[in-house]
Amino acid sequence: MEIFKAEKVVKKFINTLALDQVSISVPKGSIYGLLGPNGAGKTTLIRIINQITAPDQGSLLFNGDKLRPEDIYRIGYLPEERGLYKKMKVGEQALYLAQLKGLSKKEAMSRLKLWFGKFEILDWWNKKIEELSKGMQQKVQFIVTVLHEPELLIFDEPFSGFDPINADMMKKEILALREKGSTIIFSTHNMGSVEELCDHITLIDKGRTLIEGDIKDIRDQYRSDTYEVGFQGEHDKLGKALNNHYQLLETSSEGDLLNAKIKLLHHTTENELLSLLIPAVHIISFNEVYPSMNEIFIRVVKDN
């Protein structure tokens, strides 16, 4: 079941085609990565989901129905370009933004107290935003984004501006929100966080979808039949054991533990490889090497 579905969305700006027939479908309860280089059209797509801009063509479905204006109450959005009123007090501002998202003042107040307590920032309540550090402001912003307990959360580059400790805290909070049943769309070009968090991705570049789907399927699709062998013995012995059905990509050593990356050619299997290696060296580990999202990202964008 998809919480959100966009079909063949087209958005033209004055001189550019920002989105060209882009389709995504975000499964309920997933953490969905929206990837792409700068200027790919990620922010435009996100603005369309948030109904900040309207698409020129294409259909948008929220929980199976046509996306309606009221649905913004069920969506939380943390934009990449984010800020708060500098001269306004933290508590007052959070209350204001929460009420704009449809919470009653009383409800907003009690939820804010809870979150502020959880982040240990209750004593900031009467401080002005400009008195806070950037990281502190981001915390307030995060709270405001999730306060109305939206079904769909959209984070655009959420970790920019956070130090590693706070970034880790955010990561945990995002995972906790997913546990509670929220779906998360997560736009970034930081591939490390994608591998760690996302289970579905779409990769767009120059307004077009390049890859879309389950992250495991994508990695399978881009697997290169390469295996990493950890062993004791000699690199030469290993090399001599291989015939022309295998390609030795690289070797390395760490003390008396040696390493080799071997690519299978001509439809050979890992078992066949192992049967060649076992007589030659003492094998300690044997793993398939998956391409990192970073590699896939670069490869796919370059190929286009």
Next chain:
Amino acid sequence: MSKIGLIIKREYVTRVRKRSFIVMSVLGPILFASLMVVPALIAMSEDQEVKRIAIVDSSHLFMNIIPETKYLKFDYLHNARLNDIKETYSAGGYYGVLYISHIVASEPNSVIFYSDKQPNLATKMHISKAMENYIRDQKLKTYEIENLDNILKSVRTRINIRTIKITETGREKESHTGVAMAVGYAGGFLIYMFIFFFGAQLMRGVIEEKVNRIVEIIISSVKPFQLMMGKIIGIAMVGLTQFLIWIVTTFVLVSLATAVLFPELNMTPTQQVISQDIMSSGPVEENPQAPSEEMDELLGFLSNLKEINFALTLGSFIFYFLGGYLLYGALFASIGAAVDNETDTQQFMLPLTIPLILALLVLINTINNPDSSLSFWFSIIPFTSPIVMMGRLPFGVQNWEVGLSMALLIITFIGMTWLAAKIYRTGILMYGKKTSYKEIAKWIRHS
């Protein structure tokens, strides 16, 4: 609360709590009150010091003839020589020396006032009037008319011109040109100031939201149009609040100031009416303590001020203030949305500044000539009507003209807001690129 209500409330509350708002609220009335009181004070202040004037009278005619007033005292120096007294009058505590030559009855230039200061007009008028009257009376006496004293008393007349305007309905209405000019100019100028002041505040508010990058967070909850209108209305309410504070405190301050500084003015209206109605018939008492003509004028001004239809003037002021502000406000907001910082606003401000300044220039012409065709057209054209119509209203304007002007203002406001919303919607999400008119034209066409 509806979302637009929330936005209005935030705009209103944060602005009203600002220090600058409080300072303006206090300073404004002091400024206005002093604008009204200080000129009067200056005009009066010279009279408040007692001037002693030495009289050297070669004609020996005017002994005790020139009446003394509260602030004018005269000493007749009998055997003094003019050249001596000219040197010593200051040491003797005199303000100046009045020399009357013996040919005064036949030669008008034979009275000379010597002083190191310039006597004010009232002093000169007081002396010359008394002398003229006396010489005239003396000359008349040479004709040996019976019962002359009584005749003279009964022909002595004072004239106060009251202007009565006949309105279309045939009702006679007393008009007060000076007061109408003052009220018209003040009203028009205030609207001019308010449009600029609050328009600029609105523009800065929009830029602030854009620069702080909070705008995208807000418009993921509300429509850009709601945000824009919320801001416009919120600031309009701030403007109205400020204006009300000004009106009330100015009124209180002026009343206080007049009570303290000019206790003479605290006459009851009936007394005033009597003083105005002593026309043609009754003889005027030669009472040196009676209010001077200047006083009369001031009194008349203040009483006329009371007779201007304040409810109507205030009502139309509020309408034209709101109409003018809303018309320009939407445009100011769209400028704020189109730029990244305040320095870039200059090029877009020009088309807004020109009609406003033009309106102010026409306003000056209007208060002198409220029914000219120039005034008429500028009070109908919506971009200038709020300012120019305010200048015409105190003189009385036909209903259809006001109606047409108001209707056009409303229609144009709606049109401009619609146009501005298009610019605003696109502009608030544009960063980094310097915007040109060409670019804005594209935004309007494509959204």
